[in-house]
Amino acid sequence: MSNSLSFKQKFLYSSTSAGVNLIFTTVSTWLLYFWAPPLDLARPHYLDVTLIGVLLTAGRIWDALIAPAIGHWSDTIHTPWGRRRPFLIFATPVMLISLVLLWTPPAPSSGSVNAIYFLVVSIAFYTSFHLIGIPYDSSLPEMASTASERVSLSMWKNLFGTFGVLIGALLVAPLFSSLGGLGMGLVVAGLGAISILLTLTVLRESPVLSTHPMTLRASIRATLRNGQFLRLCLSNLLVQTAYAILLANLPYFVTLVVGQPETAVSLFQGVVVITMMVSAPLWSWLSRRYLQRRLLMGATWGLAVTISLNFAIGMFPGIDNPIAAAISLASVAPFLGGYSILIYAMMGSVVDYDEMLTGHRREAFHYGTFSLSAGIGMSLSSLIVPQLFQ
Numbered sequence: 001m002s003n004s005l006s007f008k009q010k011f012l013y014s015s016t017s018a019g020v021n022l023i024f025t026t027v028s029t030w031l032l033y034f035w036a037p038p039l040d041l042a043r044p045h046y047l048d049v050t051l052i053g054v055l056l057t058a059g060r061i062w063d064a065l066i067a068p069a070i071g072h073w074s075d076t077i078h079t080p081w082g083r084r085r086p087f088l089i090f091a092t093p094v095m096l097i098s099l100v101l102l103w104t105p106p107a108p109s110s111g112s113v114n115a116i117y118f119l120v121v122s123i124a125f126y127t128s129f130h131l132i133g134i135p136y137d138s139s140l141p142e143m144a145s146t147a148s149e150r151v152s153l154s155m156w157k158n159l160f161g162t163f164g165v166l167i168g169a170l171l172v173a174p175l176f177s178s179l180g181g182l183g184m185g186l187v188v189a190g191l192g193a194i195s196i197l198l199t200l201t202v203l204r205e206s207p208v209l210s211t212h213p214m215t216l217r218a219s220i221r222a223t224l225r226n227g228q229f230l231r232l233c234l235s236n237l238l239v240q241t242a243y244a245i246l247l248a249n250l251p252y253f254v255t256l257v258v259g260q261p262e263t264a265v266s267l268f269q270g271v272v273v274i275t276m277m278v279s280a281p282l283w284s285w286l287s288r289r290y291l292q293r294r295l296l297m298g299a300t301w302g303l304a305v306t307i308s309l310n311f312a313i314g315m316f317p318g319i320d321n322p323i324a325a326a327i328s329l330a331s332v333a334p335f336l337g338g339y340s341i342l343i344y345a346m347m348g349s350v351v352d353y354d355e356m357l358t359g360h361r362r363e364a365f366h367y368g369t370f371s372l373s374a375g376i377g378m379s380l381s382s383l384i385v386p387q388l389f390q
Contacts, residue, residue: 005144010156012202013143016088016136017157018164019195020129023099025168026188027125028247029265032385034103034181035118038256046105046114053386055119057379063126064375067134068223069216071368074135075361076213082205083364084135084142091131092196096189098125103181132196134371138364141348142205148288154345155284158337159277166273167191173266214358219365222358229350229366232343233373235300239339240377241384242307246332248385257313258321271326275333283338287345296342302335 005013036049047055070087079086101121107113144153168188175184214222223229254265286295309328314321347370351363 005149005153009143009202010153012198013153014156014160014199015195016132016199017161017195018167019192020133020136021161021164022168022172022195023095023188023192024129025165025247025269026172026184027099027102028244029168029250029269030172030176030181030184031102031122032248033251034176035105035114038252044105044108045110046107047110047118049389050386051110051115052118053382055115056122056382059119059123059126060375060379060382062123063130064372064379066127067130067368067371067375068220068365069368070130070134071138071362071365071371072216072219074138074364074368082203084139084205085200085203087131087135088196088200088203091128092193095125095128095132096193098122098128099189099192100182100185101125103185130368130371130375134368135364136199137344137371138367139203139205140344141351141363143203144348147345147349150348151284151287151292151341151345154341155280157344158341159280161340162273162276162280162337164195166270166277168266168269170266170270173263173269177263214360214362219362222354223366223369226350226354226357228353229369232346232350233370235296236343236370237373237377237380239300239303240374241380242303242377243336244378244381245385246307246310248381252389253310254325258325260322264322268325268329271330272333272336275330276337279334280337280341282334283341287342292342292346292349296339296346299335299338299342303332303339306331306335 032049032052035046036052037043037045039045074083074087077083077086081089098121102125105114106117140153140157141150144150172184172188175187179187250268251262251265254260254268255262258264258268260267283295283299306328309331310325313324313328316324347366351361351366354366355361
């Protein structure tokens with residue numbers, strides 16, 4: 001396969017990243033707030049915040065456990081449309097329908113009916129989300145087969161993903177305030193559908209090299225012996241936990257700590273997103289001059305330091321809380337963007353290394369297991385945030 005990708009290919013391929021990030025950010029930011037708003041607001045309380053944390057944790061554990069199986073399925077399936085494309089085609093309608101249903105509680109107040117409904121619909125949403133995301137992410141090392149092309153394509157994916165978050169920052173909060181959760185969900189679902197359709201026009205795959213693929217059990221054993229991959233997973237687990245906590249906390253942080261209305265959430269998200277987009281080319285430039293693992297370590301330490309600055313909001317006399325919050329959140333953005341670019345690009349190298357060891361090409365299994373670490377991080381955040389709030 002050619003190592004060179006045209007701008008059109010990069011643009012259309014990366015469009016799904018915008019759609020799924022818009023959807024993920026919308027759900028992560030507003031789901032808890034919609035079902036369990038602050039008690040002093042005149043909004044319906046559909047479920048207790050602690051119960052939501054337990055239900056989300058149960059669902060995320062399920063999603064994390066099935067992620068490697070989804071990856072193995074995508075690596076070994078043989079269809080006339082390929083190994084990745086069928087997942088995007090058939091899982092997308094399920095994800096979009098369940099996304100809309102997340103904002104339609106069957107009962108006006110907390111109870112067992114709402115709890116069961118929330119668990120079933122959220123599991124359907126996140127399962128279908130993984131059925132799209134894992135095959136899509138695993139196609140990156142197939143679309144770009146050299147290290148430099150992978151960093152470049154990962155940068156474009158990150159830019160589009162950040163743009164999806166920016167759309168969410170500018171559009172979703174006003175939609176939530178004016179149309180409510182259901183109207184917001186319908187608009188976001190439509191944009192997500194368009195983005196996935198664009199990617200399907202250019203998605204390509206490498207040929208299957210082995211006629212006798214590894215079994216799921218053998219794949220798990222081989223992956224557990226890959227120290228490089230396990231280190232990336234542990235790093236991703238911790239970072240995703242912190243990121244999910246930040247997203248779930250943001251509406252509360254803006255309204256209760258910074259003292260701004262709900263619509264201001266989009267402004268603070270916009271600050272983060274724009275800073276991420278502006279700084280993204282810097283990481284691509286740095287990756288051509290320094291080892292990627294050293295850059296990844298620097299981005300991780302940068303996240304640790306800048307995230308902790310949020311604790312100091314309100315402690316500096318003479319600085320308004322909104323200005324201090326904007327500066328603090330903007331300082332997180334370059335390191336968050338750099339981490340996302342580098343770790344997905346490095347995953348391509350890990351897949352190549354694994355092929356040298358096993359003789360099998362297992363992109364989706366690795367990205368699926370990688371998603372498992374993200375799912376565990378989300379589960380941990382679902383347990384941590386309600387306890388902190390209590």
